Amino acid sequence: MQRFMKVIFISMFIMHLSCLGKVFADEIAPRVSISGFGTFGFVTTDSDRLAFTRDRTQTQGASASGGITNDSRLGLQLDVDLTNAIHLTTQFVARDHAGDFLExxxxxxxxxxxxxxDLDLRFGRMGADLFALSDYRNVGYAYTWVRPPHEFYANVPMYHYDGLDITKKFHLGEDLLSIKVAGAYTYNEVPLEDNLRVNLGAPATGVNMVYESGNWRARFSYSFLHLVTDYTSPAIEQLRDPLANIIFPDVQKFIPYYSPKNTDINFFSLGAAFDDGTWLMQAETSYTHSKYKLFADTASGYLSLGRRFDKLTLYALYGIAYSFDQHANVPKPIVDLPELDALYQTIDRSLNSNGVHEQSISIGLRWDVLPKVALKTEWSHYWFGNNGTRLWLRDTSGDWPEQINLWSLSMDFIF
Amino acid sequence: MPMKKLIQTLLLFFLFSLQVRAELAVIGNLNSPVTSLSKQEVQDIFMGRTRSLPNGNFALPLDFQELRADFYTKLTARPIEQINAYWARIMFSGQGSPPMTLPDEQAVLKTVSENKGALAYVDSKRVNPKLVRVLLILE
Known part of the structure; x- marks a missing residue:
């Protein structure tokens, strides 16, 4: 599958290049354009025990000494209109993401x-639009906040899928209804704690509907993923040893918990946004139903209000996420060895500390300093429930703060 | 001398405010069967909500660098930053591209006169009726 996709991407890239030569032949089509977007961002917190990550795909966290890799990114896009009906798009985003940097x-x-x-068919790699901002969450210039609401977006590692989607638009008076269905394969490399990584590969299908009426936009989406990739690590291999079950009773029954293979994840979401040029409102709610033990069932939502004052936009944001994780009783090894104890700690932490119980309020300011450049600053205060810090990178102490302050500064631009 | 400078400044300011208040003409091709458009129709085409003219023909909206901010403010009552943010969302999520931007009035008039589905805008005083047709006046 991976090799197949690589061949497709390379051939699409060559198609792009071969189009470049034709651009001067006709003024209108083919039309080639190169554009891009980027963010320089700095974020800092008041804790060294929990490090902030923008989402689960990131390998580096920001703590009290701050970090620039969480929000900073640079995207380049090449668009080619081959004819009035055929268009090619390629976009690459340089950022901190676990796994293969290019792929x-x-x-x-x-x-x-x-x-x-009013009918579009897309074939190739596309952004996974599970939620309203999912397929443009890298483009800071396109939204008001420094980053998409953490409780809602940080838990979702899927950024893109390879396949086909079909969008049909219906004009209902002055309103517009868009319905999209997609069938695809998604592959995402997600870091776990203790320098481990799980690869989530899944055939996926989804539908989403967007209704636009005047200053309002409403959205419903549903996506279904059937995970097919397995998970292995040196620790898991150790557990497979027949001796393991004797010195560490019942430990082998936890092995399947780690494998995403043959588990399903369902995402449901509902959202609405309002923007009359002066006032802004956006809210979404979602439920994720997951059979994969390391990715607990989670409900989340957020509400944001903003007011523009000429080039300045003042906003407030409240977000909440709550996961319905079940406690796994991991038995202690019967032999008292430091290695075994470490293994026990790892298993216990990975199974019983993967909940997301988080709330936050943020207040921020966006300043459109130039027509294509925005400066933003944001303060956020987070509260965590019991076992609720899964979206953060944690030290091994287990003694993590229940509240954290976060300060962010960023410059977003498009070109 | 200071008086002359003052008058010059006032004149410049006056000219500038005239420029800002200038009417814009949305123009189309003379051979197109479309002879007029409503504000909503122009908005749907320039904001990428539809890719065709009301008669079903392919629409080719064109932006004119110099008047772009003025045009979108008159069309949508929103400043150009909000239009740019809107297009950033559409474009970088692979849904469509903003209108192609042309650098000067000559290029705008030429492109519209040569392409049946073309739509653009110029200062209403600068329209040459032998070359293009006015479809809507934006104030």
Whole structure:
């Protein structure tokens, strides 16, 4: 599958290049454009025990000494209109993402065919739009906040999928209804604690509907993933030893907990946004139903209000996430050895500290200092429930703060 | 001398405010069967909500660098930063591209006169009726 996709991307890239020569032949089509977006961001907290990550795909966290890798990113996009009906898009985003830098950060590489008015078929790699901001969450310039609401977006590691989607638009008076269905394969490399990584590969399908009416936008989406990738690590291999069950009773029954293989994840979401040019409102709510033990069932939501004052936008944001994780009783090894104890700690932590119980309020300011440059600053205060810090990178103390302050500063631009 | 400078400044300011208040003409091709458009129709095409003209023909909206901010403010009552943010969302999520931007009035008039589905905008005083047709006036 991976090799197949690579061949497709390379051939699409060559198609792109071969189009470049034709651009001067005709003024209108083919039309080639290169554009991009980026963010320089700095974020700092008041704790060294929990490090902030923007989402689960990141390998580096920001703590009290601050970090620039969490929000900073640079995206480049190449668009080619081959004809009025056929369009190619490739987008690469340089950022901190676990795994293969080139493959994982290639966000878009697709061919769009418009066989008739208001019907789009896309084939290739596309952004996974599980939630309202999912497929443009790298583009800070396009939204008001420093980053998409943490409780809602940080838990979702899927950025893109490889396959096909079909969008049909219906004009209902002055309103617009868009319905999209997608069938694809998604592959995402997600870091775990203790320098481990799990690869989530899954055939996926989804539907989403967007209704736009005047200053309002409402959205419903549902996505289904059937995970097919297995998980192995040196620790898991140790556990497979027949002796393991004797000195560490019943430990082998936890092995399947780690494997995503043959588990399903369902994402449901509902959202609405309002923007009349002066006032802004956005809210979303979601439920994630997961059979994969390391990715607990989670409900989340957020509400944001903003007010523009010419070039300044003042906003407030409240977010909440709560996971319905079940406690696994991991038995202690019967032999008292430091190595075994460490293994016990790792298993216990990975199974019983993967909950997301988090709330936050943020207050921030966006200043559109130039037509294509925005400066933003944001203060956030987070509260964590019992076993609720899964979205953060934690030290091994187990003694993590229940509240954290976060300060962010960023510059977003497009070109 | 200071008086002259003052008058010059006032004149410049006056000219500038005239420029800002200038009417914009949304223009189309003379051979297109579309002879007029409503504000909503122009908005749908320039904001990428539809890719066709009301008669079903392919629409080719064109931006004119110099008047772009003025045009979108008149069309949508929003400042250009909000229009840019809107297009950043559409474009970088692979849904569509903003209108192609042309550098000067000559290029705008030429492109519109040569492409049947083309739509653009110029200062209403600068329209040459032998070359293009006015479809809507934006104030």
């Amino acid at each position: 994982q950060n290639l966000e878009w590489a697709f061919l769009r065919w418009t066989p008739q008015q």
